[in-house]
Structures are given as C-alpha cells and as structure tokens.
Amino acid sequence: MSQFGKLEKTLRPILFFGNNWISLIGGALTTASAFVLVGFWVVSFFGHSGPINPYVGIVIDLCLPGLFVLGLVLIPVGIWLRHKQLKTAGELPAVYPQIDLKDPVFRRGIEIVVAATFINFVIVGTASYRGISYMDSPNFCGQSCHVMAPQWAAYQVSPHSHVACVDCHIGSGIGAAVHAKVNGTKQLIEVMLGNYPTPIKASLSELRPARATCEECHSPTRFVGEKLLVETMYGDDEKNSMTHNLLALHLGGVDSLSRLSGIHGHHLDHYEYVASDSTNQNIIAVNKHNADGSITQFVSADWKGPVKGVTRQMDCMDCHNQATHIFQTPQDAIDEAMQDGGVNPALPFVHKKGMELIQAEYTSQASAATKITSGLEDFYRTQYSGIWTGQRGAVDMAAKTLVAIYNRNVFPDMKVTWGTYPNGMGHSAPGHNPSPGCFRCHDGNHTSKDGKTITNDCSVCHNLLASDEANPKQLSDLGLQQAAQ
Ligand code: HEC
Ligand code: HEC
Ligand code: HEC
Ligand code: HEC
Ligand code: HEC
Known part of the structure; x- marks a missing residue:
C-alpha cells in the first residue's frame, strides 16, 4: 500500500466520525479564539500595549487560551462519542466514504490541517508563557482581586511601585515557585468561596529573605552616618499652627574597617527573636550571637513561660515591614x-x-x-x-x-482601618506610629541572665534636636526654615 493509501485509510474514519456537532463546535472555538489571540498580539506588538485593565488581561491571557485548548479537546471527544453512538446502534459503516487524494481540493485540505496543527502548538505555547508571566505581573497580583486592594493602594504610591510583587513575595527556585502556586490556588479558592480572612494578615514568614530582595538593590555596606529627619505638624487650633520635630537619627552602618555602628550597623549582626504572635508585635526573647560564638539571650520581663516558638533571624523587613505597603497614621x-x-x-x-x-x-x-x-x-x-x-x-x-x-x-x-497594620519603624509616639516598632525590643524590659538590658536610651538612636517647636533655631541655622514652611 502506498504512503497516501495508508494515510487515507486512517483519515477516512476520522473525517467520517468528525462530522458531528461537538467536534465542529470544538473546531470553531479553537479557530475563533486563535484569530482573536493572534489579532491581540499583533495589535500589542505594534505598540498599543499601555497599562491594561487586569480584567482584559484575564480574558486575553487566561480565558482565551483556555477556550482554545477546550476546542482542541472537544474535537476528539466528539469523534469518540459519535463512534460509540454508531457502534451501539450497530450502524458502523463497513467501508468509510472514499477519500480521493487525487482531488486537489482534498489534498489542500490535508495540508491546511497539518499547517493548522503546527500553528496551534505555537499558539498554545506562547499563550501559556504569556499566561504565566501575566500571573506574575503586579497587575494580576494587586488588581485582579479586590481582596488585595489595601496592599495595592499602598504599593502604588510607595518608592517600590516599580518592583514586581513576586520579586519580594516569591522565593527563587522551583520549591518556592511551587509553594507560591499552591498557596495562590488556595487563596483563589478562598476568594471564590468568600471565606478569606479580613483583614488579610501581614506576615514576614512567607517573604523571601532580605538578602535576596532588598539587598539586591540597597547594599548594606553603603550605609553610613547620620540622617536628619524634619517632621512638620499642624495643630487643632483655628490657625492650624505649625510645629516641627527635628531628629538626628544615628543611622550608621558598616565602615571600611567592617566596624558596625548605629541603627543599621548593629542589626546587621546576627540577631534572632521569638514572638508570641504571627505579626511579631509581641517579642518575648532576642538572641544575640556574639563574635566568640556565645549567645546572649534577652527575655521580656513580661513573659513568664518558657521561651519557645519559631525563631526568626532579624533582617531589613523587621524594621522596614512597610517599605512597600505604607499605611499612614x-x-x-x-x-x-x-x-x-x-x-x-x-x-x-x-x-x-x-x-x-x-x-x-x-x-x-x-x-x-x-x-x-x-x-x-x-x-x-x-x-x-x-x-x-x-x-x-x-x-x-x-x-x-x-x-x-x-x-x-x-x-x-x-476590615482594614487606621493602625490595622503595625509599622516596625520608630516607636509609639503620640500622633505618630501607634505600634511599638523599635520598642518591641528596646523597651528597657528585655534583660539577659547576666543583667544586661537592650537599651532604651533616647540618645542611642537619635538626638532629639527639637520637639514640637514652632520655630526651631536649628532649622533656621541650617537655612531650612523656609523649606519646611
Ligand atoms: C519591596 C518588597 C515588596 C514588594 C515589591 C511587594 N511587597 Fe507585599 N509585602 C512586603 C512586605 C515586607 C510585607 C509584610 C508586611 C508586614 O509584615 O507588615 C508584605 C505584605 C503583603 C501582603 C499582606 C499579606 C502577607 O503576605 O504578608 C499582601 C497581600 C501583599 N504584600 C501584596 C503585595 C502585592 C499585591 C504586591 C504587588 C502589587 C506587593 N505585595 C509587592 C514586601 C513587598
Ligand atoms: C528592584 C530594586 C529594589 C528592591 C528589591 C528594593 N528596593 Fe528599596 N528602593 C529602591 C529604589 C530605586 C528606591 C528609591 C525610590 C525613590 O526615591 O523614589 C527605594 C527606596 C527605598 C526606601 C526609601 C528611601 C527614602 O529615602 O525614603 C527604603 C526605606 C527602602 N527602599 C527599603 C527597601 C527594603 C526594606 C527592601 C526589601 C523589602 C527594598 N527596599 C527592596 C529599589 C529597590
Ligand atoms: C533596626 C531597624 C532597621 C533595620 C534592621 C534596617 N533599617 Fe533601614 N532604616 C532604619 C531607620 C530607623 C531608618 C531611617 C528612617 C527614616 O528615614 O525615616 C532607615 C533608613 C533606611 C533607608 C533610607 C536611607 C536614607 O538615607 O534615607 C534605606 C534605603 C534603608 N533603611 C534600607 C535598609 C536595608 C536594605 C536594610 C537591610 C539590610 C535595612 N534598612 C535594615 C531602620 C532599620
Ligand atoms: C527584634 C528586636 C529588636 C528590634 C525590633 C530592634 N532592635 Fe535595636 N537592638 C536589638 C539588640 C538585641 C541590640 C543589641 C543590644 C546589646 O548588645 O546590648 C540592639 C542594638 C541597637 C542599637 C545599638 C545600641 C548600642 O548600645 O549601641 C541601636 C542604635 C538600635 N538597636 C536601634 C534600633 C532601632 C532604631 C530600632 C527600630 C527601628 C531597633 N533597634 C529595633 C534588638 C532589636
Ligand atoms: C531604639 C531606638 C530608639 C529609642 C531608644 C528612642 N527612639 Fe525615638 N525614634 C526612633 C526612630 C527610628 C524614630 C524615627 C521614626 C521615623 O522614621 O518616623 C524616632 C522618632 C521619634 C520622635 C519623632 C516622632 C515620630 O514618631 O516620628 C520622637 C519625638 C522621639 N522619637 C522621641 C523619643 C524619646 C523621647 C525617646 C526616649 C524616651 C526615644 N525617642 C527613644 C528610635 C528610637
């Protein structure tokens, strides 16, 4: 039997059974979604690809490819069903209708089928790739789902509004990617069933360590020196009287001899802590790993039980937990x-x-x-x-x-309101940070066995140059009075 003869023998029943509604609808779905998809890609290739509504993204990158694949699946399903139906009815033909390969119209048909199959592979491939990278985009993470509205709103006005969500939220490596997708699917189901937590709890435990995120862009070896913080406040009187706080923060860092100093420097050492709550607001013990290998443990005087729980190594995000999702007071x-x-x-x-x-x-x-x-x-x-x-x-x-x-x-x-999300920066000060921040450890109440206490001395962290003053002399000395008014 010739090559064509064999091909014809296989094709004949396929064409015969394929002539049913399910397979035809499948074919139509596939062709139609392919046209729309290709059309969209051509348009976006030639420049119309500004920020798109995430729902458009869901349709283009997730639903259409889904329809396309569904169509492809329906074709063999229809063939199988029709075969089964005819077989049960005892109506299977002994000889399938003739295919005449010499007929040029039919030969062209086969060429089209082969070419279309090839194109289908390319389309499915590209579509899946786009679908996956779409799910990684901030648009998908933040906007597709109203549950994330608080984090999305804060993200957009943060200094990191151009850092992709997944750069901080999904670890590198296959394990982390699988974990994220499983977690994401779980959350998607929670959202569909309407039983997600309100508010969404913020937690550092799901995030990549700072070494793999923050430190990719901000090198801790570059921190050094003081930072002048000028805060301008208005009063509740008729004139909304203006006052200022002026602080020299001892930010410090690492100097060229690798000495650690100040706020940044000290915590680059190896500190770990155990908290009694999932948002790390109630810190019961801090372990400081000393240069000689020993560990000093500072335990909160308020904690009477044994120290146990998950140990977290302190990094940038314990203070800068709101580096991106900044909720104001x-x-x-x-x-x-x-x-x-x-x-x-x-x-x-x-x-x-x-x-x-x-x-x-x-x-x-x-x-x-x-x-x-x-x-x-x-x-x-x-x-x-x-x-x-x-x-x-x-x-x-x-x-x-x-x-x-x-x-x-x-x-x-x-259920997100003022103060729902605690801020690790600074400390409880009236009108400012309502959460304990640094004072989670620096409350003068965390003490080691040999009687050392984590400092609570104001001047170790900052010089308070002016507090609630209308016209601080230092501001005018610096020539900043105008700027601050
Ligand atoms: C520069 C790093 C960074 C980027 C970029 C970022 N986040 Fe976050 N995100 C954080 C940190 C840190 C927290 C923990 C906040 C806390 O503990 O108070 C957090 C917390 C959250 C939470 C609260 C639940 C949880 O997992 O802790 C949600 C929801 C969230 N982010 C969504 C997003 C979305 C959506 C985007 C993109 C639009 C995004 N994030 C981008 C760092 C980031
Ligand atoms: C992809 C690079 C990138 C990553 C990752 C990143 N940042 Fe940033 N960050 C920046 C840039 C750029 C700016 C300055 C933006 C500006 O000034 O508008 C910035 C600004 C900041 C600021 C504000 C500085 C100021 O002067 O107010 C802080 C604090 C900060 N980042 C901390 C962090 C922390 C903590 C992380 C990890 C959770 C992090 N960053 C991750 C790039 C990054
Ligand atoms: C112990 C708490 C703490 C830790 C840990 C910490 N920071 Fe900071 N950081 C601060 C404080 C406090 C400031 C000054 C606050 C302000 O500007 O209002 C600051 C300021 C900054 C700034 C702005 C600097 C500037 O000149 O304006 C950047 C960027 C920054 N931190 C990044 C980081 C990175 C990256 C890490 C991790 C390697 C880190 N921080 C770890 C407390 C911390
Ligand atoms: C998880 C606990 C923890 C948090 C939160 C924390 N620190 Fe610390 N900090 C420590 C420990 C432990 C030490 C070392 C204490 C010692 O050796 O006596 C330390 C040391 C310091 C030092 C050096 C003190 C000295 O004696 O020279 C400064 C400055 C400092 N912290 C500032 C801050 C600031 C500012 C914040 C908040 C933005 C903060 N810390 C948040 C645990 C913490
Ligand atoms: C462990 C370090 C640390 C200690 C100890 C500390 N502060 Fe602060 N304080 C900070 C930091 C960090 C900020 C800046 C927060 C920010 O960036 O807004 C701050 C800010 C302030 C502000 C400005 C208001 C605000 O919240 O921004 C005042 C006022 C203040 N501190 C007073 C004090 C006084 C008084 C003491 C002593 C009882 C003290 N602080 C002890 C770290 C400390």
Whole structure:
C-alpha cells in the first residue's frame, strides 16, 4: 500500500466520525479564539500595549487560551462519542466514504490541517508563557482581586511601585515557585468561596529573605552616618499652627574597617527573636550571637513561660515591614497633605475638622466619600460663610484630598482601618506610629541572665534636636526654615 493509501485509510474514519456537532463546535472555538489571540498580539506588538485593565488581561491571557485548548479537546471527544453512538446502534459503516487524494481540493485540505496543527502548538505555547508571566505581573497580583486592594493602594504610591510583587513575595527556585502556586490556588479558592480572612494578615514568614530582595538593590555596606529627619505638624487650633520635630537619627552602618555602628550597623549582626504572635508585635526573647560564638539571650520581663516558638533571624523587613505597603497614621497623612497644599493650611480649623472626618466610621469607601465631602462643606457653609463663598476652590480641593487619604488607608469591606497594620519603624509616639516598632525590643524590659538590658536610651538612636517647636533655631541655622514652611 502506498504512503497516501495508508494515510487515507486512517483519515477516512476520522473525517467520517468528525462530522458531528461537538467536534465542529470544538473546531470553531479553537479557530475563533486563535484569530482573536493572534489579532491581540499583533495589535500589542505594534505598540498599543499601555497599562491594561487586569480584567482584559484575564480574558486575553487566561480565558482565551483556555477556550482554545477546550476546542482542541472537544474535537476528539466528539469523534469518540459519535463512534460509540454508531457502534451501539450497530450502524458502523463497513467501508468509510472514499477519500480521493487525487482531488486537489482534498489534498489542500490535508495540508491546511497539518499547517493548522503546527500553528496551534505555537499558539498554545506562547499563550501559556504569556499566561504565566501575566500571573506574575503586579497587575494580576494587586488588581485582579479586590481582596488585595489595601496592599495595592499602598504599593502604588510607595518608592517600590516599580518592583514586581513576586520579586519580594516569591522565593527563587522551583520549591518556592511551587509553594507560591499552591498557596495562590488556595487563596483563589478562598476568594471564590468568600471565606478569606479580613483583614488579610501581614506576615514576614512567607517573604523571601532580605538578602535576596532588598539587598539586591540597597547594599548594606553603603550605609553610613547620620540622617536628619524634619517632621512638620499642624495643630487643632483655628490657625492650624505649625510645629516641627527635628531628629538626628544615628543611622550608621558598616565602615571600611567592617566596624558596625548605629541603627543599621548593629542589626546587621546576627540577631534572632521569638514572638508570641504571627505579626511579631509581641517579642518575648532576642538572641544575640556574639563574635566568640556565645549567645546572649534577652527575655521580656513580661513573659513568664518558657521561651519557645519559631525563631526568626532579624533582617531589613523587621524594621522596614512597610517599605512597600505604607499605611499612614491620620495625623501623618493630613500633615503631609497640608504641606503639599492638597489641604490648604489657610482654611480655619481644617486640621481638626479633617482629622475628625477621616477617622469617623463609614460603611464603605463610597459612603465615606459622600459624607467626608458634605461634612467639610457643611462646616464652612455654616461656620465660615466668607471662606465658603470666597475660597470655594480650596474647600473642594481639601474635601477631595481627604477622601483620597481615606481611600488609600481605610477599606471597610476588608476590615482594614487606621493602625490595622503595625509599622516596625520608630516607636509609639503620640500622633505618630501607634505600634511599638523599635520598642518591641528596646523597651528597657528585655534583660539577659547576666543583667544586661537592650537599651532604651533616647540618645542611642537619635538626638532629639527639637520637639514640637514652632520655630526651631536649628532649622533656621541650617537655612531650612523656609523649606519646611
Ligand atoms: C519591596 C518588597 C515588596 C514588594 C515589591 C511587594 N511587597 Fe507585599 N509585602 C512586603 C512586605 C515586607 C510585607 C509584610 C508586611 C508586614 O509584615 O507588615 C508584605 C505584605 C503583603 C501582603 C499582606 C499579606 C502577607 O503576605 O504578608 C499582601 C497581600 C501583599 N504584600 C501584596 C503585595 C502585592 C499585591 C504586591 C504587588 C502589587 C506587593 N505585595 C509587592 C514586601 C513587598
Ligand atoms: C528592584 C530594586 C529594589 C528592591 C528589591 C528594593 N528596593 Fe528599596 N528602593 C529602591 C529604589 C530605586 C528606591 C528609591 C525610590 C525613590 O526615591 O523614589 C527605594 C527606596 C527605598 C526606601 C526609601 C528611601 C527614602 O529615602 O525614603 C527604603 C526605606 C527602602 N527602599 C527599603 C527597601 C527594603 C526594606 C527592601 C526589601 C523589602 C527594598 N527596599 C527592596 C529599589 C529597590
Ligand atoms: C533596626 C531597624 C532597621 C533595620 C534592621 C534596617 N533599617 Fe533601614 N532604616 C532604619 C531607620 C530607623 C531608618 C531611617 C528612617 C527614616 O528615614 O525615616 C532607615 C533608613 C533606611 C533607608 C533610607 C536611607 C536614607 O538615607 O534615607 C534605606 C534605603 C534603608 N533603611 C534600607 C535598609 C536595608 C536594605 C536594610 C537591610 C539590610 C535595612 N534598612 C535594615 C531602620 C532599620
Ligand atoms: C527584634 C528586636 C529588636 C528590634 C525590633 C530592634 N532592635 Fe535595636 N537592638 C536589638 C539588640 C538585641 C541590640 C543589641 C543590644 C546589646 O548588645 O546590648 C540592639 C542594638 C541597637 C542599637 C545599638 C545600641 C548600642 O548600645 O549601641 C541601636 C542604635 C538600635 N538597636 C536601634 C534600633 C532601632 C532604631 C530600632 C527600630 C527601628 C531597633 N533597634 C529595633 C534588638 C532589636
Ligand atoms: C531604639 C531606638 C530608639 C529609642 C531608644 C528612642 N527612639 Fe525615638 N525614634 C526612633 C526612630 C527610628 C524614630 C524615627 C521614626 C521615623 O522614621 O518616623 C524616632 C522618632 C521619634 C520622635 C519623632 C516622632 C515620630 O514618631 O516620628 C520622637 C519625638 C522621639 N522619637 C522621641 C523619643 C524619646 C523621647 C525617646 C526616649 C524616651 C526615644 N525617642 C527613644 C528610635 C528610637
């Protein structure tokens, strides 16, 4: 039998059984999704590939390739079903309808089938690749799913808004990738069933170690010296009086002789700790590995039980846990907005009123937007009619800014509100960081067996050059008074 003869013998039954609805629909699905996909790729290749809506991404990169594969699967399924049906009915033909290979139309058909199969492979391959890299993109991680709205909002305005989520959240190597996909699938199912935790708990244990993330970009060997921190605050009086904090932070680092100093330097040593809660807010013991190989253990005086639990080695993220997802305090958020003009400090009592409005409880972001806006407008309309008529633009702008501050920090449907996520930077100071931060260990209450205590001395970390002062002399000495006003 000739080559063609053999081919014809196999093809005849396929073509015969393939002539059924299921296989035809399968063929149509595959062809149609292929056309759309190729069309989309051509368009995006020629430049129209700006930031796309994540739902478009889901359709293009996940659903369409899914349909395409489904179509491919339906074709043999239809063939098999029709074969089974005819066999049961005893209607299998003894001889399948003739295929005439000399017929040029039919030969062209076979060539097309072969070519189409090849193209299908290319399409499925490319589509899966794109699907996977799409799932790794910040758009997918942060925006496809409203559950991540708080982290996404904070990410977008952070200094790391161009670092991909997976660069910090998914470790390198196959093990980490599998772990992430399994975890991700679990979370996807939780979201579909609606039984995800609210708020989502932040935890350092799922993150890559700082060595593989932060330190890829920020070299700890480059840290050295002091950092001057100028904080500008506004008061609750009619004039929103401005005051300043001025701190020289002893940031330190590693010098050229490998000596460690200051805040950065000391914690580059090998410190480990055990916490009694999953967000590491209650630290019960700290182990310091000394140069001679011994370990000094500092235990919290408040902890009466034995020290046990997961030991974590301290790294950048224990202090900079909010390097990317920065949730503000109401005070810091308004002070910042008043400094950059979004909330005009010339509006009487705008600080006091603004604080009140953004801290009130609302059922949703939409309801907050309406009530914050009407609250501020009512205040000026009834109390300061001159401002209401003369500075309407400033009032509108302040209302808009307050709504934006609220939407960036409070998510009622995820039960995320002011202070939900603790910040490891600094320490509990009125109006500023509400979480203990450095004082989780530096509370003067963590002591070793030989009587040493982790320091609580203010001046070890910073010189407080001015605290809540209207006109700190140091600022004008530095020529910064103008800039800070
Ligand atoms: C530069 C590093 C970095 C990048 C980039 C980053 N994150 Fe995070 N993320 C963190 C750290 C650190 C925490 C832990 C915060 C804490 O413990 O308070 C965290 C916590 C979270 C949490 C809380 C739950 C958990 O796993 O701890 C979510 C959700 C999250 N990130 C989502 C995202 C998404 C979505 C993106 C991208 C849009 C992103 N992250 C990008 C560092 C990063
Ligand atoms: C892909 C590179 C990259 C990675 C990874 C990265 N950063 Fe950054 N980081 C930057 C850049 C670039 C900036 C400066 C952005 C700017 O000034 O707008 C920055 C800014 C910062 C700042 C603010 C500095 C300032 O002056 O306010 C801190 C703090 C910081 N990073 C800490 C971290 C920590 C902690 C991690 C690990 C969780 C990390 N970074 C991971 C690139 C990175
Ligand atoms: C013990 C807590 C702590 C640890 C650990 C820590 N930092 Fe910091 N870091 C700070 C403090 C405090 C500041 C100054 C805060 C500010 O600017 O408001 C700071 C500032 C920074 C800045 C900004 C520097 C500048 O000049 O403005 C960068 C970048 C940074 N840290 C990166 C890192 C990286 C990377 C690591 C890990 C190798 C790390 N930090 C570990 C506490 C820490
Ligand atoms: C997990 C516990 C822990 C946290 C959180 C922590 N530290 Fe420390 N820190 C230590 C330990 C332990 C030492 C070493 C104490 C000793 O040797 O007596 C230390 C030492 C220091 C030193 C050197 C003290 C000296 O005597 O010279 C400075 C400065 C410092 N820390 C600043 C900070 C700052 C600022 C923060 C917050 C941004 C912070 N630490 C957060 C555990 C911690
Ligand atoms: C373990 C180190 C450490 C110790 C001890 C410490 N501070 Fe601080 N403090 C910090 C850091 C770090 C910041 C900066 C936080 C930031 O970047 O916003 C800060 C900020 C402040 C601020 C500015 C407000 C704020 O939260 O930004 C004040 C005021 C302050 N400290 C007062 C004190 C006083 C008073 C003491 C002594 C009782 C003290 N601190 C002890 C590390 C320390």
